[in-house]
Amino acid sequence: MLKALIFDMDGTLVHSDPAHLEAFAQTLGPQGVVISEDLYRTSIIGHTNESIFAALLPHLPVEEHEVYAERKEAAFRRLALELKPLEGLLELFDWAEARGIRLALVTNAPLLNAAHILDILGITNRFEVKITIDQVERGKPDPLPYVTAIERLGIRAEEAIAFEDSPSGMRAAKGAGLFSFGVLTGLSATELTKVGADRTIETFRDSALWEVLERRIAA
Known part of the structure; x- marks a missing residue:
């Protein structure tokens, strides 16, 4: 029986990649780092800030990275x-809550960013569990953030579905044993399927999502 839906944030709840790309460009431009779309896709999306800045500013100490x-x-x-x-998200939330299906957030974003984005989207109070990078020893692609969410929900992995948009996030979700949808806001269906996505969707109105949801609640 389906008991919970677990969501990544950036690129999943919201198409925030253009804003992130511009923020990296503004911040790293003075260091001579050019943030192209290709670099963003391959070296930034889904990664932690710790690993991103270590890779892009290897000549600086960790304190400067921070x-x-x-x-x-x-x-x-x-x-x-x-x-x-993202299109269809609020309708999905309403559908889940009407059926007693709980909602959780698992993100590599820091708490301040997560709170800011959830407030802008008007969904701060929709999640029973929120796991940010500040709360776990290891971020995605390690499964720990998802394992932590599952434990706090008090359910088994097979009773939840995850939604992710990045390779590192998908690896984390699959590593935790979750059936997972790849959300195609930044990467292709081929790219996300290659790293483990069980299905892919462009928005939360896609029929591929609803076929799985209706089958899972009928089980």
Whole structure:
């Protein structure tokens, strides 16, 4: 029986990648780092700030990486004020809650960013469990964030469905034993299927999603 839906945030609840890309570009431009769409897709999407800045600014000490990460996140929050939920998201939330299916958030974003985005989207109070990078020792692609969410929900992995948009997030969800949808806001269906997605969708109105949901609640 389906008991919970577990969502990544950036690129899943909301198409926030353009704002993130611009925030990285503004922050790292003075260091001579050019943030192209290809670099963003291959080296940034789904990764933790710790690994991103270590890779892009290897000549600087960890303390400087943290400073740049804070600057980037502040820039992102300024750029994110007009973001809207991905198509069909709020209808999916209503459908789940009407059936007693619980909602959880699992993100590599810091708590401040997560709170900011959820507030902008008007969905702060929709999640029973929220796991941010601040709450776990290891972020995605490690399964730990999803394992932690499952434990806090008090359910088994087979009783939940995950939604992810990045390879690292998909690896984390599958590593935790979750049936997972790949959300195609930044990557192709081929790319996400290759790293484990059970199905892929462009929005939360896709028939592929609803076929699985109706089958799972009827089980």
